[in-house]
Amino acid sequence: MKISFLSTFFPFRGGIAQFNALLYRELEKNNKIEAITFKTQYPNFLFPGETQFVQEGDKADEIVARRLLNSINPFSWFKTRWYLQKNNPDLVLTKYWMTFFGPSLGLSLRKLNKKTVRISILDNVIPHERRFFDALANRIFLKNNDGFIVMSDKVLADLLKLKPKAKYLRINHPLYNHFGEKLNQGEAQKKLGLRSDKKTLLFFGFIRAYKGLDLLLKAFNTLDDSYQLIVAGEIYGDFSVYQKLIDDSPNKVNIHLFNHYIQDDEVPLYYSAADVCILPYKS
DSSP states (O other), rough: EEEESSSOOOOOOOOHHHHHHHHHHHHHHTTTTEEEEESSSSSSGOOOOSSSBOOOTOOOOOOEEEEEOOOOOOOOHHHHHHHHHHOOOEEEEEHHHHHHGGHHHHHTTOOOOOOOOEEEEEESSSSOOOOHHHHHHHHHHHOOEEEEEEESSSHHHHHHHHHTTTEEEEEEOOOOOOOOOOHHHHHHHHHTTTTTEEEEEEEEBBBBBBGGGHHHHHHTSSSTTEEEEEEEEEEESSSSHHHHHTTTTGGGGGEEEESSOGGGGGGHHHHHHHEEOOOOOOO
C-alpha cells in the first residue's frame, strides 16, 4: 500500500515517537510509506516537561518526516489536508493520545479522497486529565476516521461509548524491543548507587498526577528497611507534593530519585536493577 503516517516522529522524543518509529520500520518492509509530523507539537508555554525534542546524546530512530502540522495553527491543518489529498495514499494512519490534538489531526483528515482509508491507533479517547474541550475535540477527531485500532479493553469501552458503531480492531499493545539486553542486577544496582541487599521497587516514566506516585510513596512508608524505591522519570508539573512526602518519610534514605528524561540506552539499567515495576495509576 501507499501509506501516509501522520503523527509524532523525530525530532520529537518520547514514547509516542518511539512507538511510531517501530511501526514505521515494520510497515516500510512491504509498503511505500511516508512520515508526516508536526512543525509545532505543543507550544512551549503549554509543555510541562524540559523539552519536546531529541537532545544531543539521545539515541533515537531518525525517521525522515515531512514537518507540516502545527497543533494550534488552523492554516497548517488545511495545508496538511491539501498535501494528503494531493499525495492520494491508500491509507492515512494516525496516533491519537490526547484530545489537545483532536482538532488539528481531525480536520487534517477531513474530506480526503474517496479511495483513502483513515485509521487511527488510539492510546486514549477519554483522557486521564480532563479539560473543558475534550468532548468537542473527540467529536471532531472520531468522525473524521473510518476505523480504529485499540490496545486495551478500557480504550475500546471509551470508544464505543462515544461512537457505538465504530469499526475497530482490538490488538494488544506491542512490545518495545529496541532498548537492548537485560543487565546483571547487581551491576545495575551498583551503577545506580543502590544497595544489593534490599528488595528494589521501581516507578518509571513521566511523573504526572494521574500516575499515583503519591500513593506509592505513602505505601512505601509502611514497609520496613529491607526495601528501596527507585523513582525514575521526568517531572511534568509540580513535584512539591511528592517532595514533601519524601522529606517527611521515615524511609526516605531508601528512596532514590532520578528525575530526568530517561534515554533509551539508560532504560535497561533501571529495569535490570529492579525486582518489580509498580504502576499505581489513579486513571
